[in-house]
């Protein structure tokens with residue numbers, strides 16, 4: 001079982017490091033159906049996940065599975081187009097490996113995007129929502145096992161897992177470019193089955209506004225390394241039982257595709273404004 005071995009992280013970082021001169025301080029992780037932003041980078045250098053040592057391949061439909069380095073204006077950016085999930089059978093440490101590797105290469109700020117089911121009644125399908133905080137219900141944590149003190153502390157603080165300053169900047173930038181941006185708490189579940197309506201009522205009761213199957217392992221690893229995080233969910237569907245209809249993965253991907261332009265607009269304006 002993969003437990004976050006530092007040797008594997010540095011293997012992958014070295015493999016990438018000799019293939020590009022870029023050392024992005026900002027990294028973006030793109031979720032289901034949200035891969036489009038990578039194409040915005042100029043002078044792209046692309047690495048298929050399957051070619052990077054130890055990097056988990058992303059097997060979920062709608063995930064491109066490549067790491068892209070390039071420039072947004074003069075800003076060096078790393079984009080993970082597609083990610084690994086626990087439901088694919090990876091450990092939380094393996095899910096977070098990409099974040100670790102980019103951290104080793106110099107990333108200090110991470111922007112995570114994901115597809116999520118909308119629990120809060122004020123969200124509509126297609127809404128973009130800033131993640132204010134998360135609830136980890138995945139029963140997993142990337143920090144399980146021996147702690148590597150060189151990476152971070154045994155018991156990292158998570159009281160500002162999603163940087164307050166970054167959230168304020170995101171709200172300001174969204175206003176400037178005319179993008180509606182909600183804010184809410186993201187509950188992470190294991191999946192891959194969608195929730196039952198009873199589970200959604202439970203999640204609402206405990207304070208969740210969105211539900212999804214990703215992101216928290218990566219955010220925990222990034223916080224552990226002292227990096228700052230921002231999270232944006234795309235409400236691809238209303239959560240189970242909110243509407244009298246079934247949830248289909250095709251709907252999730254379709255919504256991601258429809259929101260793609262808005263998300264790209266927001267990210268392009270936002271990334272240069274994040275303080276590092």
Ligand code: HPA
Pocket residue numbers: 115116117118194195211212213236237238239240247252
């Ligand atoms: N539940 C969990 N994960 C999701 C959903 C959902 O409704 N939509 C997109 N990812």
